[in-house]
Amino acid sequence: MKNMPGDSAEDILTLRNVCKYYKDRKGSGHLLKAVDGVSFSVRRGETFGLVGESGCGKSTLSRVILQLEPVSGGSVAFEGRDFARIGRRELRAMRKEMQIVFQDPYDSIDPRMTLEQAVEEPMAIHRYDRSLRKTRIKKLFEDVGLPVNMLNRYPHQLSGGQRQRLCIARSLALSPKLLVCDEAVSALDVSIQAQILNLMCDLKEEHNLTYIFISHNLGVIKFISDRIAVMYFGKIVELASRNEIFTHYLHPYTCALLSAAPVLHPSMRRERMLLTGDVPNLYNPPAGCVFCDRCVYADSRCRSEAPVLRGYGEDRQAACHYAGELPLKVNWGGAPC
Amino acid sequence: MLNIFREYKMIAIGCFILSVILLTAVFAPALTSYGYEQVDLKNRNDAPSAAHLMGTDSFGRDVWTRVLYGARVSLTVSLTSVAVGLAIGAFWGLLCGFFKGKIDFAVGRVMDIFMSFPALLFSLLIGAALGPSILNMCLSVGIPLAPIFYRVTRGAALSVGEHAYIASAKSMGSGSFRTMFRHVLPNTAPQLFVVLSSSMGGAITAESALGYLGLGIPKPTPSWGMVINEGRQYIFDAPWVTGFGGLMVVLTILGFNLLGDGLRDYLDPKLKG
Numbered sequence: 113m114k115n116m117p118g119d120s121a122e123d124i125l126t127l128r129n130v131c132k133y134y135k136d137r138k139g140s141g142h143l144l145k146a147v148d149g150v151s152f153s154v155r156r157g158e159t160f161g162l163v164g165e166s167g168c169g170k171s172t173l174s175r176v177i178l179q180l181e182p183v184s185g186g187s188v189a190f191e192g193r194d195f196a197r198i199g200r201r202e203l204r205a206m207r208k209e210m211q212i213v214f215q216d217p218y219d220s221i222d223p224r225m226t227l228e229q230a231v232e233e234p235m236a237i238h239r240y241d242r243s244l245r246k247t248r249i250k251k252l253f254e255d256v257g258l259p260v261n262m263l264n265r266y267p268h269q270l271s272g273g274q275r276q277r278l279c280i281a282r283s284l285a286l287s288p289k290l291l292v293c294d295e296a297v298s299a300l301d302v303s304i305q306a307q308i309l310n311l312m313c314d315l316k317e318e319h320n321l322t323y324i325f326i327s328h329n330l331g332v333i334k335f336i337s338d339r340i341a342v343m344y345f346g347k348i349v350e351l352a353s354r355n356e357i358f359t360h361y362l363h364p365y366t367c368a369l370l371s372a373a374p375v376l377h378p379s380m381r382r383e384r385m386l387l388t389g390d391v392p393n394l395y396n397p398p399a400g401c402v403f404c405d406r407c408v409y410a411d412s413r414c415r416s417e418a419p420v421l422r423g424y425g426e427d428r429q430a431a432c433h434y435a436g437e438l439p440l441k442v443n444w445g446g447a448p449c
Numbered sequence: 450m451l452n453i454f455r456e457y458k459m460i461a462i463g464c465f466i467l468s469v470i471l472l473t474a475v476f477a478p479a480l481t482s483y484g485y486e487q488v489d490l491k492n493r494n495d496a497p498s499a500a501h502l503m504g505t506d507s508f509g510r511d512v513w514t515r516v517l518y519g520a521r522v523s524l525t526v527s528l529t530s531v532a533v534g535l536a537i538g539a540f541w542g543l544l545c546g547f548f549k550g551k552i553d554f555a556v557g558r559v560m561d562i563f564m565s566f567p568a569l570l571f572s573l574l575i576g577a578a579l580g581p582s583i584l585n586m587c588l589s590v591g592i593p594l595a596p597i598f599y600r601v602t603r604g605a606a607l608s609v610g611e612h613a614y615i616a617s618a619k620s621m622g623s624g625s626f627r628t629m630f631r632h633v634l635p636n637t638a639p640q641l642f643v644v645l646s647s648s649m650g651g652a653i654t655a656e657s658a659l660g661y662l663g664l665g666i667p668k669p670t671p672s673w674g675m676v677i678n679e680g681r682q683y684i685f686d687a688p689w690v691t692g693f694g695g696l697m698v699v700l701t702i703l704g705f706n707l708l709g710d711g712l713r714d715y716l717d718p719k720l721k722g
Contacts, residue, residue, distance in 0.1 A: 175616070212620050219612050237623050
């Protein structure tokens, strides 16, 4: 089957059955399954979009990918090297290869560092030569569109967009191969979002980057991604190329998610697939499919047996027993973005 | 330096007060013609006059002289003991707030035990165990301060640790100790400065309390606490003894507080142009 996680040379990052569980704080012994059995691989040079509603485990997944938190199960491998099997030193060296841009640019820069120090920090950690650092800082500032005369400013003197540019410059300082953008534009004004997205597209070419782009914003995801994975309640429910997922989705949750995206033009107002109920209780997930309580097509099989992510033709995977058989309304008139 | 003074008035005033007190302590012999234990029984409890700027105490000793020499002990003890408390408390607080988990629990309970003693009683205990000397004095005043610094640092470190810039540093390969000292510690500084300047006054008072209980600096070396306590019995007949002794304590605490607040502002990047 194609596109199942494998060690193909073009895959830069491979996740196999990655799980991240948290213990209930009250000590009841229940496990909170923030990420549960996620497998996918990211190809070199692509932009891999990860979309889902808040609380579905997107950010936890990004933290696990970057080894900010250990996995509870499964494995994450970067260029074929499994993080669980490498030593501390190697992990430190590997951190150079993958970097993250966080959601809140107001929170992700140390307020006591000047812009220069902030960009220099990763290079100082990895013992770059001093003169090299200076030239690189200038280059990075130019690359992300920050004026070089701002080097001695402090982060609070910047606007949100400028701060996010700084965060990007910082994350590019070590010339990483993979950049994880965790809601990187969500905290910005819409006009600034567009600027930053364009900047990221340019930087991708210039620096030969691979992106994992996490967002709840379908418009943004559609704009930037090559392939898109839809997450719901800690699991990937559907994964397909951008064009496929916006037109030929197979999973009822994808259908509902796309129908929920607002459309700008009033004449394009259309019916929506409204979901009833709420996201399942985190400590007491349903036995079968995580979506069965809210899915209008669910039957007894869905309630008892959890569907696995299966391939449906080239570049399409869905985790639904009845994928392809359901009468899902295609094209909700005026797709987002 | 001058620019700092011009911009941060509080630092300027604080530095001025403290440096005057420090200079008088250093040049005490040049500023008085009396010895600090020079008894003059004919002139007991004399009011301030040209001969005795701050009057005399119940032994006829010159209060001005005793205050000058007392500054040496009081400043040394307060600075050293706060440094001792800060070093112990802030270090463990930082460690616990950063790593959380088991070490936090273990150290936290030890600090709880320390805190369950009244500070003065705890000082007495340490002082009695170590015996009277200036260094032991600093330890016995400083160690009971540690739990306060511990609590403040730990709390601040816990909240700083939640910021994304800590995760960001980690994702760049910054080691635990580097992250702790380069990112967490500087960002807990504002809270630390508040406790720092207020505990300076506490240390001076604790030193005088110990002196009063006879566990202070070995006599006859004067300290401000001793001056105040000796004048206490004659507070209605010779208020200048406690008064001038107390005034020095107040001025010093004021100086430290101004300096502390000013430094906090100075170090806050948000207040920089």
